[in-house]
Amino acid sequence: MPERGLPLHGITDVHLHLQQFDRAKPAIVETMRRTSPGFEDVLKKLHDPRGLLDILDDAHVDRACLINYPAPEVLGFLPDMNAYVANYATADPKRLLPFGSVHPRFTKDPMKEVERLASRLEIRGLKIHPPHQLFAANGYVDGSLPLLRKIYAAAEKVGLPVMVHTGTSIFPGARSKYGNPMDLDDVAQDFPELKIIMAHGGRPLWCDVAFYLLRRHPNLYLDISGIPPQRLLGWFPRLDQVADRILFGSDWPGPNVPGIRENVDALHALPLSPELQEKLFVTNARRLLP
Numbered sequence: 001m002p003e004r005g006l007p008l009h010g011i012t013d014v015h016l017h018l019q020q021f022d023r024a025k026p027a028i029v030e031t032m033r034r035t036s037p038g039f040e041d042v043l044k045k046l047h048d049p050r051g052l053l054d055i056l057d058d059a060h061v062d063r064a065c066l067i068n069y070p071a072p073e074v075l076g077f078l079p080d081m082n083a084y085v086a087n088y089a090t091a092d093p094k095r096l097l098p099f100g101s102v103h104p105r106f107t108k109d110p111m112k113e114v115e116r117l118a119s120r121l122e123i124r125g126l127k128i129h130p131p132h133q134l135f136a137a138n139g140y141v142d143g144s145l146p147l148l149r150k151i152y153a154a155a156e157k158v159g160l161p162v163m164v165h166t167g168t169s170i171f172p173g174a175r176s177k178y179g180n181p182m183d184l185d186d187v188a189q190d191f192p193e194l195k196i197i198m199a200h201g202g203r204p205l206w207c208d209v210a211f212y213l214l215r216r217h218p219n220l221y222l223d224i225s226g227i228p229p230q231r232l233l234g235w236f237p238r239l240d241q242v243a244d245r246i247l248f249g250s251d252w253p254g255p256n257v258p259g260i261r262e263n264v265d266a267l268h269a270l271p272l273s274p275e276l277q278e279k280l281f282v283t284n285a286r287r288l289l290p
């Protein structure tokens with residue numbers, strides 16, 4: 001492996017997509033083909049966990065959170081994905097951290113389901129994707145989605161972090177209006193012990209909102225995945241003020257994401273202090289997901 005001068009060991013990628021694309025809607029697969037070079041080859045490699053571990057090795061990444069969620073209406077993924085991702089991660093539980101999801105409109109008893117995921121399937125976190133799952137992250141506030149409150153309450157109780165997508169989505173059918181991170185202002189206050197990972201920092205429309213919320217709520221974390229590395233300091237110029245709650249994520253394989261290794265290298269080339277890099281790539285994720 002060529003030497004890249006990367007002094008960091010123990011990197012965690014908190015946002016790697018492991019989804020069953022053979023079940024996705026044709027328009028979703030078409031979008032991936034168009035925006036993600038070599039997508040077919042990627043799928044073949046991801047089929048076997050060993051293929052993924054090779055990709056992580058090549059990127060000098062130690063651990064990856066495997067992100068998966070049901071979104072029947074927009075993407076085609078069904079609620080039975082939790083078992084798939086949990087089983088996949090058993091290939092190397094130290095390096096592969098499965099994230100599951102409970103959809104408030106497709107679950108009868110979300111509280112029990114969250115507890116089952118944590119105890120029986122050893123799921124390490126939950127994912128909520130408002131633009132793809134078609135509800136607001138604070139949809140419980142106006143009474144329209146009471147089961148969502150139970151999901152957050154259960155996650156808070158069992159200590160599972162919840163990752164919430166913020167920002168736009170280019171997939172056909174996605175409703176980007178649900179990507180405004182301001183909805184997390186309610187969640188962060190209503191569930192003060194819940195660790196909330198704000199994926200993508202509201203990019204590209206709401207980065208200032210995301211930064212305001214990060215400073216206001218100590219239980220909010222910023223996952224920088226989906227932010228082009230060359231944009232990071234332009235969109236978050238005061239990143240050092242929230243240094244203890246920033247997390248590296250690649251969002252790979254996703255639209256317009258070149259690769260995990262490409263992402264690590266591009267971020268490493270930014271003028272970030274060694275202390276900030278250590279927090280971003282290594283120590284913050286170790287604290288959140290020991």
Ligand SMILES: [Zn+2]
Binds near residue numbers: 254
């Ligand atoms: Zn993502």
